[in-house]
Amino acid sequence: MKRLAVDMDGVLADVYSQFIKKHHEETGEWLSLNSMTGLSEGQVFPHGRKHITTKGFFDDIQVVANSQEILEELNKHYKVFVVSAAMEFPLSLSEKQQWLDRHFPFIGWRQRVFCGSKEIIKADIMIDDYLRNLDSFEGETYLFTEPHNALVDLGRHKRVNDWLEIKGLLLP
Amino acid sequence: MKRLAVDMDGVLADVYSQFIKKHHEETGEWLSLNSMTGLSEGQVFPHGRKHITTKGFFDDIQVVANSQEILEELNKHYKVFVVSAAMEFPLSLSEKQQWLDRHFPFIGWRQRVFCGSKEIIKADIMIDDYLRNLDSFEGETYLFTEPHNALVDLGRHKRVNDWLEIKGLLLP
Numbered sequence: 020m021k022r023l024a025v026d027m028d029g030v031l032a033d034v035y036s037q038f039i040k041k042h043h044e045e046t047g048e049w050l051s052l053n054s055m056t057g058l059s060e061g062q063v064f065p066h067g068r069k070h071i072t073t074k075g076f077f078d079d080i081q082v083v084a085n086s087q088e089i090l091e092e093l094n095k096h097y098k099v100f101v102v103s104a105a106m107e108f109p110l111s112l113s114e115k116q117q118w119l120d121r122h123f124p125f126i127g128w129r130q131r132v133f134c135g136s137k138e139i140i141k142a143d144i145m146i147d148d149y150l151r152n153l154d155s156f157e158g159e160t161y162l163f164t165e166p167h168n169a170l171v172d173l174g175r176h177k178r179v180n181d182w183l184e185i186k187g188l189l190l191p
Numbered sequence: 192m193k194r195l196a197v198d199m200d201g202v203l204a205d206v207y208s209q210f211i212k213k214h215h216e217e218t219g220e221w222l223s224l225n226s227m228t229g230l231s232e233g234q235v236f237p238h239g240r241k242h243i244t245t246k247g248f249f250d251d252i253q254v255v256a257n258s259q260e261i262l263e264e265l266n267k268h269y270k271v272f273v274v275s276a277a278m279e280f281p282l283s284l285s286e287k288q289q290w291l292d293r294h295f296p297f298i299g300w301r302q303r304v305f306c307g308s309k310e311i312i313k314a315d316i317m318i319d320d321y322l323r324n325l326d327s328f329e330g331e332t333y334l335f336t337e338p339h340n341a342l343v344d345l346g347r348h349k350r351v352n353d354w355l356e357i358k359g360l361l362l363p
Contacts, residue, residue, distance in 0.1 A: 022311065100311050106300040112284045128278040128307045135301035139194065139272050141313030141329070157313070 020098050022142035023189070024132075024156075025090065027103035027115065029148035030163045031123065033081040038063075041070040055166035063166070077114035082122050085182035091125050092190055100142060101126050104152070106135040146185065150176070161185070192270050194314035195361070196304075196328075197262065199275035199287065201320035202335045203295065205253040210235075213242040227338035235338070249286035254294050257354035263297050264362055272314060273298050276324070278307040318357065322348070333357070 028034045039050050042064055055063045070076055093099055101119065105111050112133055119126055132140070137147070138155035146161045147153050148168055153160040153176050160176040162168055179185050200206045211222050214236055227235045242248055265271055273291065277283050284305055291298055304312070309319070310327035318333045319325050320340055325332040325348050332348040334340055351357050 024311065102311070106288075106303045106305075109285065109288050109300075112288070112305075113281065116278075116281050116284070128281075130307060131278045132304065132306040132311060133278075133284075134304040134306075135299070139196065139274070139304055139313055141311055 020096075021144060022100065023093060023097035024100050024102045024137075024140055024142040024145045024147075026145075026147040026149075026152065026163070027101055027105075027119075029083075029165045030146055031083055031086050031090070031101065032077070032118065033083050034060075035165065037076065037080045038067055038070065041076070042066070052166060057166070057170035059167050072108055072110065074110055075114070077111045077118055080118065083182065085186075087122060089182045089186045089190070090123065092186070094125055096190065097144070098130075098142075099126065100130050100132055100140075102132040102134065102137060102140055102145075104135060104137060105133040144189070146179065150174070161188075192268075193316060194272065195265060195269035196272045196274045196309075196312055196314040196317045196319075198317075198319040198321075198324065198335070199273055199277075199291075201255075201337045202318055203255055203258050203262070203273065204249070204290065205255050206232075207337065209248065209252045210239050210242065213248070214238070224338060229338070229342035231339050244280055244282065246282055247286070249283045249290055252290065255354065257358075259294060261354045261358045261362070262295065264358070266297055268362065269316070270302075270314075271298065272302050272304055272312075274304040274306065274309060274312055274317075276307060276309060277305040316361070318351065322346070333360075 035052065043049050045066060060067055090099065103115060105115055119131060137152040140156065142158060144159040145153060145156045146163055148163045148165040150171055153162060161179045162173060162176045164178060164180045207224065215221050217238060232239055262271065275287060277287055291303060309324040312328065314330060316331040317325060317328045318335055320335045320337045322343055325334060333351045334345060334348045336350060336352045
């Protein structure tokens with residue numbers, strides 16, 4: 020069975036919706052996703068770092084569309100690992116655990132990895148929204164589209180725009 | 192620079208001392224390390240699982256002799272990652288973070304990995320006290336001696352009895 024490493028933020032957890040919500044709570048302004056194409060998260064959400072390091076950010080974050088059903092199906096055909104670069108934000112660790120328990124209960128503790136750098140990850144396939152994580156990975160790589168990566172040069176990686184595309188590519 | 196994956200419990204953190212202390216607090220009996228040779232942790236500490244899942248177990252655990260100075264030196268010659276199979280015990284995550292901050296402050300967040308199974312770890316060298324973790328690793332493997340593994344068949348792995356041996360083998 021092939022090993023499939025799936026990123027959490029931006030692939031399973033809808034970080035953009037959460038940033039937009041926090042930005043609105045702080046400023047009253049609603050930002051549109053379309054205005055963010057090709058800009059980094061830092062450019063679009065200047066207070067993003069403050070929000071992401073505040074307790075509760077990861078607690079009620081929305082699930083990316085169709086990720087639950089399709090990952091549950093993938094979990095029957097692959098050894099799935101959810102790999103999150105969570106170590107930079109120590110407060111996030113328990114929130115991320117609880118969030119996975121709630122929304123992805125079929126991903127058991129053996130299948131969860133919290134790391135800092137993903138250069139230490141060994142699997143056959145990786146899905147991630149950051150090139151820096153895919154670049155150090157030896158295997159098949161899929162860049163999951165988010166506004167910050169919409170215009171990047173893919174290099175050796177393939178792009179997937181949503182979970183239905185992942186389904187089409189990786190499920191029989 | 193080669194990547195070096197170092198286990199936490201039983202290699203950096205002196206789990207046996209802590210189990211012995213907790214056993215003593217519970218029963219008044221002091222167990223001797225010599226009596227444990229070749230027995231599993233579960234055989235020696237029947238209440239070990241209860242202790243390890245209780246808040247505080249990882250908080251004041253002792254550091255394995257010489258590990259601090261030697262790992263700090265290794266950190267100059269290798270890309271060191273501390274890799275702990277911590278996911279089974281969710282309460283341990285923040286205690287383990289704080290413990291590393293306190294005793295191994297030179298191991299930054301980029302160098303920390305909390306996982307369930309170590310089959311997803313890619314590095315050049317792994318030091319661990321459990322064969323099951325070394326067996327799935329593609330690279331140079333060192334079994335760190337603890338009572339539970341004292342009599343096991345090493346297979347392709349090499350044995351190290353303490354940190355001074357690691358120093359002799361891995362430092363110039």
